[in-house]
Amino acid sequence: MISHPDLPKPLGPYSPVVRAGDMLYVSAQAGVDPRTGQVPNGIAAECRQALDNIRRALEASGSSMVKVVKITLFYTRIEDLPEINAVFNEVFPTAPPARSAAIVGLAGGRSISIDAIAAT
Template identity: 40%
Template sequence: MAWGLALRASARAKGAYVLVCGMVDVRYYDIGDVPYGYQEVSMNKEAIVSSKAPAALGPYSSAVKVGDTLYLSGQLGLDPMTNELKDGVEAQAEQALTNIAAILGEVGATMQQVVKSTVLLADINDFAAVNEVYAGHFEAPYPARSAFQVAALPKGALVEIEVIAVL
């Protein structure tokens, strides 16, 4: 709160504008139009679930839609029927991407609408194998992507993939 108040005071002194950021929009307001403190931005968020993908493993949503953007939680290579991990990194990557496609399908989206992905690997040496599977699910222009080795993944998974799609 102190930062917001300092920003407002600084902007008033210079006769400038205040930048107000929210999850769904960014607006510039003339300093005279901004009430003291923070400007509230309304946000409608909707949880998205699919019977064709595994349920969340904890207190989070498999996906959340905000405006025209869909944020998917990381998907493991879990078979939605058995809730068991597939065997091997390639099979887990294939299942994770299949789960992602199923969740996207719930809002009428496809893998081509994915703009950003993050791949988490239990072993970075599996990068090439996962990359080969990954390439089979996307076409150019490919989504922006990050890939990391992590200490461990839930349920002892070998790979986890999360994405952001624009609807």
Template identity: 35%
Template sequence: MIDYPAAPDTPRSHLPFSPCTRVGDLIFVSGQASVDATGQIISDSFEGEMRRSIENLRKVLETAGSDLAHVVQTRNYVRDASDLAQFNAIYPDYFREPYPARTTITNCLTEALRYEIECIAVVKAT
């Protein structure tokens, strides 16, 4: 069975996709960016956008029955390669060793966003 968990405070996009999809014990989270609950982009410094994006990811995961500790893979999109050092410095604030599998792509976002993250996670054991 496929489920599409969402709560009123789950960040949503105006684009046609779900914040996450849950299949069994796997959770697939769509790209989370620096947006508010209505999907409006909140421009900020790279650090501000990265932290807001990961906090949005956390909200989506909690709604689906998981958390950051149960993330098995992340895909990260960094607009400017010059922000990679800061990205690598902030990342351990949210993900601990042994780190999830990770892919990071640079020079790929529009001017509207500095950072975006998506992930695959497992449901927390109850």
């Protein structure tokens, strides 16, 4: 388990990031600002925040977003996919990771949750 003060606090009995060999597994991150506990308005802002939470976890673990190889995206509304894809194009402009996605119900009125696998 990797811990760091900049990482969002887990809401249950799980590790935010686990290192296994040369790989990092980042638990699903919602679009919650870890400093304020607030969810930004709009799916694009919430997606950016979730990806920023992943970035923080990776940087605290000695990695970065350019080393992400796989993303799993959980979101609540199919009509949000174009905005989500636009944010992904901003964050991963040249070499997007592999991605799986599922439409799900999320706790706390959240609209998105994203987990990641990255190289160290």
